[in-house]
Amino acid sequence: MAPPDDHVLWARDLEYAHRGSPALLGVSLGVRQGEILAVTGPRGAGKTTLLSCLSGQLRPQGGEVWFNGVPVHELAPASRDRLRRDRFGWVGESPQLVPELTAWENAALPLLLAGVPGRQARKTVTEWLERLDIAECARTRPAGLRQAQRQRVALARALAHKPEVLFADEPTAPLHRADRAQVLRTLTTAGRTHAITVVLATHDPEVATLADRTLSLVDGHTSAAPEAVEDDITCSLSG
Template sequence: MEAPPDNDVLWARALHFSHSGSPALTGVSLGVREGEILAVSGPRGSGKSTLLRCLSGQLLPQQGEVWFNSTPVHTMSTMVRDRLRRDRFGWIDPRPGLVPELTAWENTALPLMLAGTPRRAAKTAALEWLERLDIGHLARKRPHALLQAQRQRIAFARALVAMPSVVFADEPTAPLHRADRTHVLRTLMSAARSHGITVVLATHDPDTAALADRTVSLLDGRRVTTVHLPAVEVEEGRAACSLSV
């Protein structure tokens, strides 16, 4: 078993995974440097979500290796992987997954409280993140009283509140309008750069991918090289074309 490069916080080699016999990943390898913001791009169904779930330990690859800080995730027990995700990783996806009985600040503080942080300290940290995402005034509201975009901002705050080593974001702005999308993405990127947090961001939106330090592209579960062609005039305006090879 070959150890990953020293400067890669995440490293995967030859990942294979199938859902009900349908290939989702076929021989995907990549490395993610510490503090890097990496976009995983590709159309829906290209394997982006499966890749993030393998990298984060939510799924075990059927073949291949996943390493975090030179430790093999693919050989960890379920309990150890659960602890790794709780203590070192943050997760955002299109569905906020908030606990309906908890307020906005309690949902945000949940990772800290599960890790044993005193309630007062956890609340202070949660309120700071809610303020950064412009929803501090909603701290005492429960999810049913909030708009979808507000609930999604809480999901961003929850993923960042414990200052994880890595944040995995799977199409995190899909439910947001463009103005909300820009603000929360810039907050995520700013927090990552200022605190040295590594971000692995799955997206089919080229504007979102453009905010990352680097992009890898998937198509039908395989890594591909994306060649961007010059913009061309079309009937309804200008459009940029791309060709995956």
């Protein structure tokens, strides 16, 4: 079955188990260009595994993942690496910054790896650091930053190259309420103003309200919100 033409990201019957313990059990979903989809559910529900399969970090053990007509599940590891580097962005619960690099150098990594000149890369990431209110930290290494600042640098890194799809896995979990609001506002505004498709995993119902649509995940099964089914946005949800 070919994915619908209006879906930038599409998955069908995804299966995955960690050391024999099922994480995904026949998960299907579709996401349109520029849509912000919140994947909700308790910790251990399979949200990280789902985002990892959709982004090509994990190859599903069953089912299909398509990105703009490209069968991600069939790509070789090197091709999936290029896809993640050039077309996707990722921000998780842990910033995973390079300790030897400054904040702006960490944020500029995707641009520099893509061959963007240093001056241009610095100008671009400086604009994102300013939007996230951490421009004054540009020359500071991760060890000198607070947790909230490191998380903002990670978000700037994920957005700097204007990815087609941004995967955000509990990006505000380690933040205080005020910092959480700032990060979420920047993330959702960037998605809508730059037509970036966002797949946001969260266990926080308040965070999910900022999305266009919500998909709940419990014990490896998905279910769509009633309005999503009525709009025929999600197809073939199992469980």
